Amino acid sequence: MILNRRGFIKLSVAAGSFLAFAGLGFNMKPTTAKAQLLRINWGRETTSICCYCSVGCGLLVHTSKEGQGRTINVEGDPDHPISEGSLCAKGASVYQLAENENRLTKVLYRAPYTDKWVEAPWDWAITRIARKVKEARDETFVKTNDQGQVVNRTDGIAHVGSAALDNEECWYLQALMRSLGLVYIEHQARLCHSSSVPSLAESYGRGAMTNHYTDLMNSDCILMMGGNPAECHPVTFKWIMKAKENGATLISVDPRYNRSSSKADIFAPMRSGTDTPFLLGMVKYILDNDLYFKDYVVNYTNAAFLVNPDFYFDPEEGLFSGFQKKSETNFAVFGSYDRDSWSFQKDNDGIPKRDTSLQDPNCVFQLLKKHVERYTLDRVSETTGTPRDKLEEVYKAFAATGAPDKSGTNTYAMGWTQHTIAVQLIRSMAMIQLLLGNVGNAGGGVNALRGESNVQGSTDSALLYHIIPAYNPTPRASWPTLEDYNKANTPVSHDPKSANWWQNRPKYIASLLKAMYPDKEPSESYNYMPRLDAGQDCSWLVMFDHMHQGKFKGLFAWGMNPAVSGADTNKTREALSKLDWLVNVNIFHNETGSFWHGPGMDPGRIKTEVFMLPAAVFYEKEGSITNSGRWAQWRYEGPKPLGGSKRDGDMMVMLARRLKALYQEEGGEFPEPIANFNLDNIVTDGKFDVEKMARLHNGYFLRDKTIDGTTYKAGTQVPSFALLQDDGSTACGNWLYCGSFTEDGNLMARRDKTQTDMQANIALFPNWSWAWPVNRRVLYNRASVDKNGRPYAPDKAVIKWQDNQWVGDVPDGGWGPSEKHPFIMTTEGYGRLFGPGLVDGPFPEHYEPLECPFEEQPFSKQLHNPVALHFEGEKRAVCDPRYPFVGTTYRVTEHWQSGVMTRWTPWLLECMPELFAEIDPELAKLREINNGDKVIVENPRGRVKAVAIVSHRLAPYKVMGQNLHMVGLPWHYGWLQPKDSGDAANLLTPAVGDANTGIPETKAFMVNIRKA
Ligand code: SF4
Structure with a gap:
């Protein structure tokens, strides 16, 4: 070709x-x-x-x-x-x-202090890796913490990866790592969308994209903000343009006029890092002008809930009630909140009190009104740099979707997620959608566009330290038994109309433990799960900070390239040099596996032993992946893995078998989880059996079980998570996927486009692949109908109650109309305008990025998020005249993530061969830079060389009396490939993170630019 x-x-x-x-x-x-x-x-x-x-x-x-x-x-x-x-x-x-001659097809090994790779046989490599893992595990294993609580964990090994694996591999990988006792388990989601999950979950109950891609065509107004779908999720734009053809208004809000902006009806420029005041200004506009959907707000949100009278927000200080200076954790923060006052008043039955007139001064609605009083058009404009008339134009157009028969939606990506206030920023939008009644309907919702093909599925499988599969909390030292765990994590509601779905958690946990350790009772195998100490944070930035301090012996970087993707990349690369060993699984050479011969490194002084394991390309293996719209889609094997490369699942099986054998032969620290780890039910002829794994992921009965008069034989696939049990009779890897592989077969592999007329009307394809949960395509769809089950928007109904049953999509809970509140995953059953579960406030508030050009901001005395994650000694440039410009990062269509795959793909590389720095003409003049000049972009953490692109797509911002310029950089480049074409933009980004999730703030930081 x-x-x-x-x-x-x-x-x-x-x-x-x-x-x-x-x-x-x-x-x-x-x-x-x-x-x-x-x-x-x-x-x-x-x-x-x-x-x-x-x-x-x-x-x-x-x-x-x-x-x-x-x-x-x-x-x-x-x-x-x-x-x-x-x-x-x-x-x-x-x-x-x-088909690429640069693919890795043999295992490569780099011995300590040497300057070259040598080829190694697979058996040798796996044997040596298993040996290194066992040594590190046994040496660093912690049975009890300082308080004498059992923790059974390995503090000396970390793992990053991977959203590039299939669901079945992700689940198996997390099971293997947790059985080894790892708690430092992280992956791409921490860097890209970890802030979406708590934000959306706190607002609606689930952390996922509410709708799905084809549904975008149903929208009357699409706000593209915090993302650039035309460039970053290009095929999405097919459906956005269909909406436009149907008459929808497209709005683009971005620091830079981009490809999405070029198709928008309204473009509003906005300084990077000021999305929250922009959106809170919209909340004020909606409330001031009575544009909210009253029926929806009163009946389906917690607007009417009465809040504890002790709760307050101090607008001058910019702090909520309960603020305390500096908390006792294993990382550095400015402070923390005691959240006791962020609660609801309850009646004698323990049900939250409500004032449906929305007049009580302690009701959520009135508190919200008061909170956003300061977000006037003038003050928002002064902060964001968005002209006042543009703000009004955007607010008016979007607020119009508050009419019952209209729907507006938002598409966003990392422009929103990578800030120290990211969770609250996204919540601002989630709240707008609740006020306008835009959640649950066709063309509505908040649509988080994930950047990786299976970042949704890999997050569902919990390749993250704070959760175990399907969004259950990681066990903690303070929950010594399964009973304690269930008691602490199973919410109770006294409202008979609240489904309170998480009350089922004990069934999901017992079934998960049976999937991991089938021969043990859940109460026993719970002890096999490693536990966190109180306040322990193992998220990405903390992990690499600890690595930088030499606290880890080994790291698995599975399908990930942290030497480019991690914030403060120089620190990340130095951290790798402190390891005893590194296992890097990938299809190409990358800056992580090769860090030891990168810029500034002296191989003769680097001890790290590196194993480079060549992986199969995605279409050389079989399995499922889950897109942002929660569609789990099955992929088949085309060619076999090239040369000596292997499927990831096969590598995991080889490693698990070798470790099992080692512990069996030699014993070692706490060998039980490894000895009892589920291998036989997932392997056929020594290879990872993806179908067996998919069956286990769905779940099956382990013994005959009679439920409501029906007997399910042992070995039968569980048809739905409603039938999972807490008595050890069912094994299920992930309750969200229960229903994906039933006795009817592998529903993820379906390719049937049949629809009813009602489904066809809204581009809903219920028989194509399978969506979690229970094949529901639009989440919270019970909120799209009134109390009688009649759709608010009959022309684009998602569900309706007809002949005593629901038709259309799978309803979000099968009860009849108004039998249950529609937000079935929140304990109260309502969408949350007041969100007491987040660590930095029940309402969003504006704080500047941790690197900014100002000493104060107009909304309060708090310049930065008072509970953001940062590290002592981190170099930061706040109001430093040497770094006067706001730096930001973004993507180009032709490259992807850290560029490991796309920089080795000749067609793509040819189109985007080199790192560039985009600046406005005024800044170019100021610095005497011409289009095409080589420039240096630098700050206290590092510098990159790039080609200057002088472009009108960027313009200076007038903000708080200052004339501010921005410097935009794509972040996909690295020193290894292509040669001399620029290094990672993350060399410039700070290792500071969001208060709730630790996602790094890589969208707003300070830099200087000069001619090279
Ligand atoms: S990257 Fe792949 S999945 Fe995404 S829009 Fe392009 S072709 Fe589609």
Whole structure:
């Protein structure tokens, strides 16, 4: 498949047709006939899903039946309901991922203090890795903490990765790591969307995208803010443009005029880091002008709840009640809150008191009104740099969707998630949607567009330190028994109309433990789970800070490249040099595995032993991935793994077997979790059996069980999570996926586009793949109907009560209309305008980024989030005249994440070959920089060399009397490949994090720029 640069650009970029081409190469007339011939006579066709962003576009992969059995073509799947055959530049280039001469096909080993790789056999490498793991585990194993509480954990080994794995592999990987006792388990989600989950979960009950991709066409107004879908999730734009064709208003709010802006009806520029005041200004506008959906607000949100009279917000200080200076944790924070006063008044039955007139001064509605009083148009404009008339234009257009039959939505990505106030920022939008009645309906919701193809699924599998699969809290030292765990984590509601779904948690935990350790009773195997100490934070920035202090012996970097993706990259790279060993699994060389010969490194002084394990490309294996819209889609194997590369699941099985054998032969620290770890039920002929794993992920009965008169035989797949048990009779890897692989077969593999008329009307495809939970496509859809089950928007109904049953989507709880409150995952059953569960306030509040150009801000005396995560000694530039410009990072379509895959893909690299720094013409003049000049962008943490792009897409901001310039950088580059083309933008970003999740603040920091 030969395509020159000009042709590729013409197809993918210059023509702006990032949606249009299906199967790069085979849209070109001269090659079409040959491609068809190849396919029919010599090729085998399999379906797959793109490995890049979370849209989840469909692929057809053609594999030669002859010769080496390699890929002969990859193209868009015309039957796929989201992509309809379209692929963006990245999806269209996946052929070059598999068929690439630079792929790793052999195990490589770097011995301590040496300056070269040597090839190594798989058996040798796995044996040595297992030995290193056992040594590190046994040496650092902690049985009890300082308080004498049992913790059974390994503090000397850390793990990062991976949203690139299939669901089945993710689950197995977390089970293996937890069985080893690891608590420092993190992955990409911490860096990209960890702030979405608590924000959306606190507001609505679940942390996921509320709607799904094809649903975007149903919207009357789409606010693209905190993301640039045309460039970062290109096929999404197909559905956004359908909405526009249907009459929707498109709004783009961004620091930079981008590709999405170019299609918008309204573009509003906004200084990076000021989204919260922008959105709180909208809340005020909605309340002041009575534009909220009253019926919805009163009946479906906690607006009427009466709050504890001890709660207050001090607008001058910028602090909520309960603020305390500096808390006792294992990381540095400015302070913390005692949240006792952030509670509701209860009646004699223990049910929150309500004032449905919304007049009580202690009701949430009145408190919210008071809270946003300060967010006037003038003050918001002064802070954000957005012209006042633009603010009003945006507010008016979006607030119009508060009409019952209208719906507005928002699409966002890392422009919102990567701030020290990220969770509260996203909550501002979540609250707007509750006020406008835009949650649960078609074309509504808050749509978090994830950046990685399976970041949703890998998060569901809890490759994160603070949760175990399906959003259950990680066990803590203060919960010594399963009973204690359940008591502490099972919410109680006294309201008979609250479904309080988490009351089922004990069933999910027991079934999870049986999936991990099938031969043990859950009460016993609970002891196998490693436990956190009180206040212990093992999130990404803390992990790398500890690594930098030399506290870890080993690290698994599985499908991840922290030497580019981690904030304060120099610190991250130095941290790697403090390790005894590093296992890096990937398909290409990358800056993490090769850190020891990177800039500023002297291999002769670096002790780290490195194992580079070559992985299969996604379409060389079988399994499911879950897109942002929660569709779990099945991918099939095309060609076999190239050369000596292996499927990740097979590597995990090899390692697990070797570790089991070692502990059996030699004993060691707390061997029980390893000895009892589930291997036999997941392996066939020594290999990872993905179908067995998918069955376990769904769950099955372990013994005959009679429930409500029906007997389920041992071995039968559990049809729905409602039937999971807490008595050890069911095993289920992830309750959210219960229903995905039933006795009816693998529902994730479905390719049936049949719909009822009602479903077709809103582009709902219930028989294509499978969505969690229980194949529900629009979350909270019971809030889209009134108390009688009649849709508020009949022309685009999601569900309706008809002939004594629900029709349309799977209802969010099968009860009849108004039998239960619609937000079934919150304890109270209502959407939360007042969110007492977050650590930095029940309402959002504006604070400046931790690096900013101001000494004060107009909303309060608190310049920064008073409970943000930061580290003692971190170099920061606040009001430092040497670094006067606001730096920000973003993506380009042709590259992805840390660039490990795309920088090795020639077609993509040719289009975007080099790091660039984008600046406005006024700044260019100020610094005497011309378009195309080489420039240095620098701050106290590091510097990068880039090509200057002088562009009107950026403009200076007038903010609080200052003329502010911005410097924009894509963040996908690294020193290794391509050579001399710029290094990671994260060399400049600070290691400071959001108060709730620790997600790094990489969207707003201070820099200088000068000619190189
Ligand atoms: S990167 Fe995203 S939008 Fe592009 S083809 Fe892949 S899944 Fe689709």
